[in-house]
Amino acid sequence: MASSTFSIGGERTVRRLGFGAMRLPTAPGPARETSLAVARRAVELGVTLIDTAHMYGWGANEELLAEALHPYPDDLLVATKVGIAPPTADREAAVHGRPEFLREQVDEGLRRLRVERLELLQLHRIDPEVPLADQLGALRELQIQGKIGHLGLSEVTVSELEEARKIIDVVSVQNRYSMLDREHEAVLDACDAAGIAFLPWRPVHPSANSAAEEIAAVAAELGATAAQVSLAWLLDRSPVVLPIPGTGSIGHLEENTAAAGLRMTKDQWRRLDRLRAG
Template sequence: METKQSLTYKLGGQLEINRLGYGAMQLTGTGVFGEVADRENAKKVLQSAVASGVNFIDTAEAYGPKLNESLIADALYPYKKDLVIATKGGFNRPGPNQWVPNGRPDYIRENIEGSLQRLKVDTIDLWQLHRFDPAVPVEETLGPVVEAVKAGKIRYVGLSEVNIEQIERAEKVIPIVSVQNLYNLGNRQWEEILDYTAKRNMAFIPWFPLASGPDKLAEKIDRIAAKHGATTSQIALAWLLKRSANILLIPGTKSIDHLEENLQSARIELSEEEFAELSK
């Protein structure tokens, strides 16, 4: 008999969160730069997410930059008791669609302090290093993070877009509870990292989770979606939920209807046969 998949996950073994969360990156201007076009709508999307049971929201200092974190506080502060907000640091944003890694300790320290103020929190539940900076040893980059954890300003630490060697190098400096890499039904280049995090009891947070993959998958997905009365995107998310119990999903959207559609994916449990067919 198939066991029912769990829809919750304990981050760091402690914080119980619903595996279908919300990624706030789209609530910014074009190129993830500047203020979101319709701020009132953006606030309503965030409020609807939390009202619908989302208790894990992913943001970053670099989204806007800075404006996305302030928006979350405007929409949701004072926060619901069990709401976990994850943010990231370590990117310069000179302009739209421009992302320049900056792992200098003074910059990381400034990112952390700024995130605390903008999110209106005393402790960041999950702070993630957005990228390793090739110009700065990660041991130096993580120095201010270690200080912030000791000071109670950060609870847990994660990494983004990393390989196994980088995870292990960072872990010599500080415990790592999560990895956020590009991964979806159509792009599985980080398969090995996902399996590694599952073995190590780390959360794996795929970014760009809604991509449903190449055309060769389209016919299969359409057929399975029709059987479940679901959309292609919902099947892409349901596949990720089944793929590994440590996957936390953060699909983003500017639309309340689309938000509700994404959250309904948790109700779809693919059969072993359907999962295997999509995994080929």
């Protein structure tokens, strides 16, 4: 049975089933109050890894988590991301990896999360218009200054991961991945081989046709939901996988976190492993 925890960068041990804060509404009103309650309930349920980003509400999501959870429990790791510029009157949101912009976003993230160091900072996207060494070099300088604890990447290929590892110590990769969406299988395998945390976003893929039937069948056998089965499959896929399911509902949050205790047989896992989207 795979461990329920993982040590990110060999230093920060977290429970492998985390929480993605992207879906939490941040506008003033009842929905925001629910968001605060969801974040607090996640910690109560033992979640020790929460994922956010500057892009999620252009800082509002980070501020929401700070309001809900600061001062943070010692074992809680709040990971954030930089590298996307907000939309303006004359352009849409865009990847932006110039060093001065990344430095500014890191400083803003420190302020919004009310911390002196971002324990895990991931580059949201690699900017193809800026040399990778410049982007990662700027973040490495901030790491040396003590503003960043560990560095990770998001939505990268195997070759990009290899190139990045020549510049920085990459401790995490956040790519889209699920039982039915395995486009980045090779990236996960590379992370597995290197002991790098792999944080799949959108870990529960909407299933259809025969896949839905098979997932439902395994769920019925286990007395679980299809979403719980999908998360349990990910946890069994590799010990470096740290799913970060997101929700704005306490009920769904409790359902998701319970998936960490689900135990399927090797035969059930193999039946699910044969599935693909379609």
